[in-house]
Amino acid sequence: MLYGSIEAGGTKFVCAVGNEDLEILHRESFPTTVPAETMAKVIAFFKKFETELVGIGIGSFGPIDIHEESPTYGYITSTPKLAWQNYDFVGAMKKEFSVPVAWTTDVNAAAYGEYVFGHGKGLDSVVYYTIGTGVGGGAIQKGQFVEGFSHPEMGHMLIVPHEDDSYKGNCPFHGNCLEGMAAGPAIEKRLGKKGADVPESDPFWTIEADYIAQCVYNTTLMLSPDVIILGGGVMKQQHMVKKVHEAFTNLMKGYVKTPSLDEYIVTPALEDNAGTMGCLALARKVALSA
Numbered sequence: 001m002l003y004g005s006i007e008a009g010g011t012k013f014v015c016a017v018g019n020e021d022l023e024i025l026h027r028e029s030f031p032t033t034v035p036a037e038t039m040a041k042v043i044a045f046f047k048k049f050e051t052e053l054v055g056i057g058i059g060s061f062g063p064i065d066i067h068e069e070s071p072t073y074g075y076i077t078s079t080p081k082l083a084w085q086n087y088d089f090v091g092a093m094k095k096e097f098s099v100p101v102a103w104t105t106d107v108n109a110a111a112y113g114e115y116v117f118g119h120g121k122g123l124d125s126v127v128y129y130t131i132g133t134g135v136g137g138g139a140i141q142k143g144q145f146v147e148g149f150s151h152p153e154m155g156h157m158l159i160v161p162h163e164d165d166s167y168k169g170n171c172p173f174h175g176n177c178l179e180g181m182a183a184g185p186a187i188e189k190r191l192g193k194k195g196a197d198v199p200e201s202d203p204f205w206t207i208e209a210d211y212i213a214q215c216v217y218n219t220t221l222m223l224s225p226d227v228i229i230l231g232g233g234v235m236k237q238q239h240m241v242k243k244v245h246e247a248f249t250n251l252m253k254g255y256v257k258t259p260s261l262d263e264y265i266v267t268p269a270l271e272d273n274a275g276t277m278g279c280l281a282l283a284r285k286v287a288l289s290a
């Protein structure tokens, strides 16, 4: 028996298959171009394993329709990526493979990976943020994704601009929301170089840490989760998590007594595998409950 995983991101789709112990056996990436092209590669990848495949887990960029009763359940909906607007992703997979399909956001999938195998293991309440090309957040409460009329869009929360930051933000909807101020492209536009090329000594990182700390502060006050996991390219700055701890302490002013910050605000235990592991675990869950 094999489980399939599709981590559908804005720049690439990562497809994988795992065995019953959710060990990754094969993995391949395809650039995100247009559905006809990208999905043909995705389908060809899983066709090689079709006879053993028993479930597929998809974590997709969004917004997506997650309501099972909705006529557009399984669609990517109002994404700025025009070619993918109103694309029936789950339908396309179901047409080719007669196995159950789990469907959630890319960041929920990563949260689930950490919940099952990483820093959320054994805990009730896990929040995961990715700070990368965009900012996204997902929350799990006792094994269920926190959602209502739709999935959360935590990356677009409002934050207070830092007094030393004159950048106006680049979110096409809100300008200076968290994503508009703190995602990788905002760093690049502000400083004229990629985040990876900004040295640890650059004073900008204090500003970035303040924005991420505001996000963690808001999350703490709203959900009091057991752990907040910070992933994505920007968190590859090794010094960042410590700076976030300091900025968070300054913002919270002792009001809420959280778990020790070394255990409460962490980077992903699964590193870049959180999304794939989460999709595999969701594939197993949907296959076992089918």
Ligand code: ADP
Binding pocket: 009, 010, 011, 130, 131, 132, 133, 134, 183, 184, 185, 188, 194, 195, 196, 197, 231, 232, 233, 234, 235, 236, 237
């Ligand atoms: P995506 O969000 O597209 O899935 P990533 O999580 O890798 O992918 O995020 C990519 C973003 O992170 C880019 O804007 C990139 O410039 C930025 N980034 C990647 N590595 C680093 C780094 N070491 N330091 C700061 N920013 C980085």
Ligand code: ZN
Binding pocket: 155, 156, 171, 172, 173, 174, 175, 177, 178, 179, 180
């Ligand atoms: Zn926004």
